[in-house]
Amino acid sequence: MTQPGTESWRDVPAGGTVLLPGSTERNxxxxxxxxxxxxxxxxxxxxxxxxxMCPDSCFKTAEGTxxxxxxxxxxxxxxxxxxxxxxxxxxxxxxxx
Amino acid sequence: MVDTQERPASGDMAAPATSTAIAVNxxxxxxxxxxxxxxxxxxxxxxxPQTLIIEKFAEYCADGLVRTEYINVESEHAALSxxxxxxxxxxxxxxxxxxxxxxLMFEMLGVASGxxxxxxxxxxxxxxxxxxxxxxxxxxxxxxxxxxWVMLSGSSPQEAYDLALVAQTIxxxxxxxxxxxxxxxxxxxxxxxxxxxVLPDDVVREFVGEYEPxxxxxxxxxxxxYGALDFRDYYFEHRRQQEAALYRSQPVVEExxxxxxxxxxxxxxxxEPYMMxxxxxxxxxxxxxxxxxxxxxxxxxxxxxxxxxxxxRLLRPFPTExxxxxxxxxxxxGVLDRAIGFGSVxxxxxxDVKSALWDxxxxxxxxxxxxxxxxxxxxxxxxxQAFDELRTxxxxxxTPGDPTYLxxxxxxxxxx
Amino acid sequence: MTLKLRDLTLLDDGFESGHxxxxxxxxxxxxxxxxxxxxxxxxxxxxxxxxxxSSTRFPDTAWxxxxxxxxxxxxxxxxxxxxxxxxxxxxxxxxADRPMTFVVFGGDGATYDIGFQxxxxxxxxGHKFMYICLNNEGYMNTGIQRSGATMLGAWTTTTPAGDxxxxxxxxxxxxxxxxxxHGIPYVAQAAVHHWKDLMTKVRKAEAAEGPSFLxxxxxxxxxxRYEPEDTMxxxxxxxETALWPLYEIVDGEYKLNGPRHKSxxxxxxxxxxxxxRHLMRDREPGVIEDIQANVDREWARLRARxxxxxxxxxxxxxxxxxx
Numbered sequence: 001m002t003q004p005g006t007e008s009w010r011d012v013p014a015g016g017t018v019l020l021p022g023s024t025e026r027n028x029x030x031x032x033x034x035x036x037x038x039x040x041x042x043x044x045x046x047x048x049x050x051x052x053m054c055p056d057s058c059f060k061t062a063e064g065t066x067x068x069x070x071x072x073x074x075x076x077x078x079x080x081x082x083x084x085x086x087x088x089x090x091x092x093x094x095x096x097x
Numbered sequence: 098m099v100d101t102q103e104r105p106a107s108g109d110m111a112a113p114a115t116s117t118a119i120a121v122n123x124x125x126x127x128x129x130x131x132x133x134x135x136x137x138x139x140x141x142x143x144x145x146p147q148t149l150i151i152e153k154f155a156e157y158c159a160d161g162l163v164r165t166e167y168i169n170v171e172s173e174h175a176a177l178s179x180x181x182x183x184x185x186x187x188x189x190x191x192x193x194x195x196x197x198x199x200x201l202m203f204e205m206l207g208v209a210s211g212x213x214x215x216x217x218x219x220x221x222x223x224x225x226x227x228x229x230x231x232x233x234x235x236x237x238x239x240x241x242x243x244x245x246w247v248m249l250s251g252s253s254p255q256e257a258y259d260l261a262l263v264a265q266t267i268x269x270x271x272x273x274x275x276x277x278x279x280x281x282x283x284x285x286x287x288x289x290x291x292x293x294x295v296l297p298d299d300v301v302r303e304f305v306g307e308y309e310p311x312x313x314x315x316x317x318x319x320x321x322x323y324g325a326l327d328f329r330d331y332y333f334e335h336r337r338q339q340e341a342a343l344y345r346s347q348p349v350v351e352e353x354x355x356x357x358x359x360x361x362x363x364x365x366x367x368x369e370p371y372m373m374x375x376x377x378x379x380x381x382x383x384x385x386x387x388x389x390x391x392x393x394x395x396x397x398x399x400x401x402x403x404x405x406x407x408x409x410r411l412l413r414p415f416p417t418e419x420x421x422x423x424x425x426x427x428x429x430x431g432v433l434d435r436a437i438g439f440g441s442v443x444x445x446x447x448x449d450v451k452s453a454l455w456d457x458x459x460x461x462x463x464x465x466x467x468x469x470x471x472x473x474x475x476x477x478x479x480x481x482q483a484f485d486e487l488r489t490x491x492x493x494x495x496t497p498g499d500p501t502y503l504x505x506x507x508x509x510x511x512x513x
Numbered sequence: 514m515t516l517k518l519r520d521l522t523l524l525d526d527g528f529e530s531g532h533x534x535x536x537x538x539x540x541x542x543x544x545x546x547x548x549x550x551x552x553x554x555x556x557x558x559x560x561x562x563x564x565x566x567s568s569t570r571f572p573d574t575a576w577x578x579x580x581x582x583x584x585x586x587x588x589x590x591x592x593x594x595x596x597x598x599x600x601x602x603x604x605x606x607x608x609a610d611r612p613m614t615f616v617v618f619g620g621d622g623a624t625y626d627i628g629f630q631x632x633x634x635x636x637x638x639g640h641k642f643m644y645i646c647l648n649n650e651g652y653m654n655t656g657i658q659r660s661g662a663t664m665l666g667a668w669t670t671t672t673p674a675g676d677x678x679x680x681x682x683x684x685x686x687x688x689x690x691x692x693x694x695h696g697i698p699y700v701a702q703a704a705v706h707h708w709k710d711l712m713t714k715v716r717k718a719e720a721a722e723g724p725s726f727l728x729x730x731x732x733x734x735x736x737x738r739y740e741p742e743d744t745m746x747x748x749x750x751x752x753e754t755a756l757w758p759l760y761e762i763v764d765g766e767y768k769l770n771g772p773r774h775k776s777x778x779x780x781x782x783x784x785x786x787x788x789x790r791h792l793m794r795d796r797e798p799g800v801i802e803d804i805q806a807n808v809d810r811e812w813a814r815l816r817a818r819x820x821x822x823x824x825x826x827x828x829x830x831x832x833x834x835x836x
Contacts, residue, residue: 005572007334008334009333009334009335009337009338009341010338010341012331012334012335012338012572013572014213014274014335014338014342015211015212015213015214015274015323015335015339016211016212016324016325016327016331016332016335016571017212017213017312017321017322017323017325018321018322018325018569018571018572018573018574019312019320019321020572020573020574021320021322021529021574021576021577021578022529022574022575022576022577023529023572023573023574024529024530024531024532024533024568024570024573024574024575025529025530025531026531026573027531027532027533027573028531029530029531029532029533032536033536046519047518048518048519048521048522049518051518051522052518052521052542052545052546052708053542053706053708053745054542055534055536055537055538055539055540055541055542055744056530056531056532056541057526057528057529057530057541057545058530061522063523064519064520064522064523070530073530073531075535075536075537076536077536077537077538077734077741077742077744078537078740078741078742079537079741079742079744079745081742082742082743082745082746083706083745091742135605137597137598137601137602137605137607138594138597138598138601140593140594140597164601164604164605165601166597166598166600166601168593168594168597168638169638170590170593170634170638171630171631171633171634171637172630172631172634174586174587174631175587175590175593175630175631175634178583178584178587178590178591178593178594178631179590179591179593179594179597180594181581181583181591181594182558182581182583182590182591182592182593182594182595182598183594183595183597183598184594184598185581185591185594185595186556186594186595186598186599186602187598187602187608188594188597188598188601188602190594190598204584205583205584205587208583208584212583307607314556314579314580314581314595315556315579315595315598315599315602315608315613316579317609319579320576320577320578320579321579321580322569322574322576322579322580322581323580323581323582323583324559324569324581324582324583325569325570325571325573325574325582326565326566326569326570326571327570327571328570328571331571331572335571
């Protein structure tokens with residue numbers, strides 16, 4: 001998770017209030033993954049079931065069509081592959097260096 | 098020994114002509130202040146001896162005299178929880194409680210201070226269970242000392258009213274932003290009907306102003322997250338910052354009391370000395386026993402003892418330097434505790450006072466007294482006894498380690 | 514307004530990725546659906562729990578809407594205070610009158626157990642807020658302990674499956690019914706896999722004139738011992754077995770929203786999770802029968818409340834016991 005900053009105790013936001021909306025985005029939870037969702041876009045109907053059922057908001061869309069998976073954050077749970085009505089998502093083993 | 102010091106008349110400044118004198122008990126005096134402050138939210142749960150405050154305030158709400166949302170919560174924990182939510186939402190939020198109610202709130206006391214929310218609580222001091230006891234002592238207030246609140250203590254319905262107003266400006270001061278408690282002695286102040294000089298509504302409203310936080314849950318475009326998990330990487334920094342804010346509140350308290358003196362003619366200080374200029378033997382106390390202690394000082398002086406008294410008005414942050422300075426000429430100091438600090442080196446107030454004196458080059462002798470637990474009747478005779486014992490300490494130069502329990506039935510003795 | 518997923522993708526859901534919830538967790542799915550369904554600006558109050566510690570860790574937050582957490586048991590009271598502040602600040606002319614919705618998320622521990630009194634008080638006082646129970650049937654944040662929502666026979670770390678006691682000895686509290694007894698305008702049960710039903714209910718709850726309560730079935734792959742990809746499948750099984758019927762109570766009137774008939778025996782559900790493995794190993798056939806009897810009893814009662822005829826049982830879902 002996020003490394004602490006170097007700021008003095010005098011300079012941290014009072015009361016622990018977080019003033020950085022959505023800042024967890026910088027936590028790259030993709031590193032948790034052991035399996036990777038691969039989408040067959042030829043078969044995809046853009047029904048958006050994967051989008052609505054993703055616990056990590058990883059399905060990126062534009063104007064109502066599915067564009068990509070955010071692999072920086074995808075934890076590889078595989079709900080998308082299980083729930084896809086046309087089975088166009090396959091979970092494949094993650095290969096890391 | 099000759100008593101060389103003039104005895105002051107009560108009240109050292111004339112009240113402004115605009116004040117109105119009313120006869121109310123301490124609870125109603127606080128409620129009157131609440132009406133004038135007109136906070137956005139009051140959340141409270143009935144408990145003796147605090148109910149006088151919320152019943153009176155409920156009448157103000159029912160009669161449309163305030164635009165406050167009065168939340169009749171289902172417990173004291175919920176009372177302070179609702180205040181936390183309301184305060185984070187940008188509202189001025191006030192609660193009131195006593196003894197066991199404070200104990201039930203305990204978790205939220207630290208939440209309110211840790212989240213830096215300027216909630217004000219009127220604590221009608223009461224004994225803690227068990228055994229069950231609804232009457233006054235300081236067990237609850239003393240158990241609250243290390244929860245991060247600014248704590249003010251009065252001795253009369255007038256002071257309950259005055260400090261209710263002052264507390265508001267201290268808590269919300271940008272240098273402080275901490276909750277503040279106004280300690281109102283249960284029954285001895287809450288239920289004592291006295292003359293209270295109240296300020297005009299417009300004067301009070303100008304004095305307390307409005308609460309204008311930098312951020313809030315309800316502010317337009319707000320995205321603040323309040324109350325996040327704070328782990329080993331930041332918790333320490335936040336606690337240090339909170340501690341600094343509490344110590345920083347002392348000059349804010351002094352300034353607020355001064356400013357209040359200018360509008361009211363009542364110049365309260367963080368400590369209240371009585372006959373201290375040449376005092377060699379001093380009783381230190383907090384709260385409503387002041388009148389009897391002063392009478393005992395007078396009696397001791399009549400008997401040739403250079404006696405004095407010092408009342409602590411600011412319990413937290415403890416005014417260490419002011420107390421040490423005020424006691425610097427004393428040779429024997431007795432400290433009156435209306436609570437027991439079970440298993441501690443000393444009872445709570447004695448412990449604070451002794452710590453404040455530790456760095457003095459010539460440390461005086463000290464002696465502890467416990468009095469008035471669970472509403473045990475407090476008498477002049479008890480404080481006369483205290484001065485008698487302190488005189489012995491002065492003469493012998495020896496102080497017994499154990500405290501004296503004033504008004505306690507001992508084997509075969511009838512208490513003073 | 515009809516709910517179409519493609520339209521919803523055009524919205525910002527207010528909850529960012531990078532949070533620390535487990536892979537396959539249902540809670541963030543529910544949160545996203547709730548936030549997407551709201552018409553008004555939300556303020557969120559959280560109870561302590563998995564969602565809170567995983568989504569708000571200083572200096573970060575997953576949330577892009579204002580949020581407060583103060584303790585475990587009192588999130589409904591946080592909402593009470595916020596709603597009171599909202600009304601008073603508008604009344605005093607200190608803030609513009611703009612429509613806002615106050616949403617609480619609490620787990621079943623926060624809802625059924627430790628925060629029960631706080632929730633009841635807030636419901637009784639009639640604050641206008643929406644309470645979402647993320648019901649994963651246990652204290653998952655502290656390491657899978659039993660709660661008042663944990664079902665009979667389930668393994669948890671405080672109801673281990675031992676030689677003498679086979680998992681949790683008690684059934685579960687009917688929290689939805691208890692909340693409904695407060696007479697609030699909108700109460701419903703929903704489940705994570707049925708996004709349309711859940712989001713429709715969120716909209717109804719938001720429109721209600723007073724408090725609303727959604728008890729949302731939120732499977733936990735870590736605590737229930739199933740593979741992360743099966744979260745929706747387990748949720749679906751709970752509805753199909755009538756363990757978790759989808760229904761709503763609008764101004765006291767019950768209405769079934771999900772299937773009208775139980776289509777699967779409870780053993781199908783039990784077999785899907787490791788927390789019931791000890792039961793399925795046939796060590797405790799009596800417990801399985803007890804579970805089925807409890808499901809059947811509640812299902813029959815719910816159907817009656819919804820004005821439906823008793824269901825004809827076509828087959829015994831579990832093998833008959835020795836007697």
